[in-house]
Amino acid sequence: MGRKPKVAIVGGGIGGLAAALALHRRGLEAAVFEQSAAPGDIGAGLNLGPNALKAFRALGVEDAAVAVGVQTGQQIIRNWRSGRVILRQQRGDAIARRFDAGFLTIHRADMVEVFLRALPESLLSFGAACTGVEQRGAVAAARFADGSAVEADIVVGADGIHSAVRESLFGADAPRFTGCVCWRGLVPVEAVAGSDFGRDMTAWWGPHGHVVHYLVRGGALVNFVAHYDSEAWTGESWTQECERSELTETYARWNASLLRLFESSERYYKWALYDRDPLDEWGRGGITLLGDAAHPMLPYLAQGAGMAVEDGCVLGEAVARLGDDPAAALRAYERARMPRTRRAQLGARERARENHLASPFARFRRDLRLMLRDRLGRKTAPLYGAWLYDYDVAAVENL
Ligand SMILES: Cc1cc2nc3c(=O)[nH]c(=O)nc-3n(C[C@H](O)[C@H](O)[C@H](O)COP(=O)(O)OP(=O)(O)OC[C@H]3O[C@@H](n4cnc5c(N)ncnc54)[C@H](O)[C@@H]3O)c2cc1C
Numbered sequence: 001m002g003r004k005p006k007v008a009i010v011g012g013g014i015g016g017l018a019a020a021l022a023l024h025r026r027g028l029e030a031a032v033f034e035q036s037a038a039p040g041d042i043g044a045g046l047n048l049g050p051n052a053l054k055a056f057r058a059l060g061v062e063d064a065a066v067a068v069g070v071q072t073g074q075q076i077i078r079n080w081r082s083g084r085v086i087l088r089q090q091r092g093d094a095i096a097r098r099f100d101a102g103f104l105t106i107h108r109a110d111m112v113e114v115f116l117r118a119l120p121e122s123l124l125s126f127g128a129a130c131t132g133v134e135q136r137g138a139v140a141a142a143r144f145a146d147g148s149a150v151e152a153d154i155v156v157g158a159d160g161i162h163s164a165v166r167e168s169l170f171g172a173d174a175p176r177f178t179g180c181v182c183w184r185g186l187v188p189v190e191a192v193a194g195s196d197f198g199r200d201m202t203a204w205w206g207p208h209g210h211v212v213h214y215l216v217r218g219g220a221l222v223n224f225v226a227h228y229d230s231e232a233w234t235g236e237s238w239t240q241e242c243e244r245s246e247l248t249e250t251y252a253r254w255n256a257s258l259l260r261l262f263e264s265s266e267r268y269y270k271w272a273l274y275d276r277d278p279l280d281e282w283g284r285g286g287i288t289l290l291g292d293a294a295h296p297m298l299p300y301l302a303q304g305a306g307m308a309v310e311d312g313c314v315l316g317e318a319v320a321r322l323g324d325d326p327a328a329a330l331r332a333y334e335r336a337r338m339p340r341t342r343r344a345q346l347g348a349r350e351r352a353r354e355n356h357l358a359s360p361f362a363r364f365r366r367d368l369r370l371m372l373r374d375r376l377g378r379k380t381a382p383l384y385g386a387w388l389y390d391y392d393v394a395a396v397e398n399l
Contacts, residue, residue: 005153005323010130015291015308016158017115021059022316033128043108044184045216045223050099050389052306064114069106070215073199080206083255087370099389107216132168140286153326155287163293175274181230185265187222210355234272242270278342282334286326295341300351303344313393332399
């Protein structure tokens with residue numbers, strides 16, 4: 001590569017920071033512009049598969065992430081009311097051998113912190129809210145709410161599900177409300193002493209909804225997310241607080257141990273789930289998208305954060321190899337990433353149907369199928385398909 005390209009990344013979330021680190025490790029500096037005034041403790045649990053851990057390895061932060069997260073022992077699916085185990089799947093050593101990495105659950109803020117520690121502070125600007133982007137000849141520019149602008153060879157929109165960069169490139173999108181509302185909370189493990197909140201990822205499947213819980217912050221906190229079919233709320237913000245009674249009333253007939261968990265959180269947040277179609281293009285000229293800005297997905301495959309980190313790694317490699325021609329580097333990155341992220345977006349949409357079956361007969365049939373699968377010894381065959389976890393950013397082709 002001749003001259004090193006100047007890169008500006010809009011959004012200092014999981015994907016933006018992963019991209020900055022991938023570039024930094026290749027001797028390329030990328031300035032990150034984050035709208036929050038400072039890194040905060042907002043958000044809750046992220047669930048990461050072997051594909052994400054292999055990406056952390058490529059970025060040199062796998063050990064740091066494992067140190068603040070919790071390595072998952074098993075994935076357990078239970079009946080919403082009785083607690084009967086429908087499926088029990090190993091996520092520990094056997095899976096780690098099969099996919100060359102295991103599963104990890106981690107607090108979002110802890111993951112952001114791991115990335116920030118690995119990056120020079122000088123690359124990061126907080127309080128920088130992007131309002132739009134434009135391409136002027138060979139110059140890609142991002143504008144900010146305070147009237148300032150930054151010019152670069154490459155601008156990456158890693159600004160999350162409500163991306164200002166995506167809207168500036170392609171216009172406002174028209175997401176579809178899925179009819180599903182999510183609540184989340186964090187509970188100190190001592191508050192639910194006596195309950196079995198081991199290193200398992202537990203999901204409870206019931207009529208019209210499901211609940212997932214797992215440990216984060218080295219095992220100090222239980223993170224729960226409760227999904228329910230409801231038209232009563234349509235806000236999409238990550239930071240909307242709500243009353244405890246919304247949860248305890250919605251899940252009043254569910255297993256008592258879940259209600260105890262819900263009652264032990266101090267704060268409750270809710271958001272409505274929206275679905276968006278995969279985009280046919282992610283960028284133009286020296287501008288591209290990454291992470292949720294490019295491919296927002298429903299949470300049912302637990303791949304939002306993992307795919308954003310993968311994007312960052314592949315972007316770093318594409319720019320390092322082809323950075324003399326920024327537009328060519330970005331189109332190569334997009335070509336390498338679009339098929340996989342599209343498949344994950346559509347796959348997550350498909351799973352949404354199965355988790356919330358309302359008819360008792362349909363639920364019985366689904367549970368029986370899973371129980372048979374379990375009993376027939378497929379305890380390490382991933383429920384959602386090996387293609388998600390086989391992927392290794394260190395072996396990406398097509399660039
Ligand atoms: C506050 C918050 C809480 C979250 N909580 C959870 C959670 O509890 N569970 C879960 O599974 N997922 C959560 N997520 C989403 C999850 O982190 C992402 O789906 C995933 O990590 C993909 O990462 P990303 O980098 O593409 O997007 P994000 O992690 O969403 O990061 C986007 C970043 O861009 C910044 N940004 C947005 N707009 C602008 C702008 N105009 N200018 C500059 N910066 C901008 C945001 O502040 C954010 O830091 C949360 C995201 C956020 C922002």
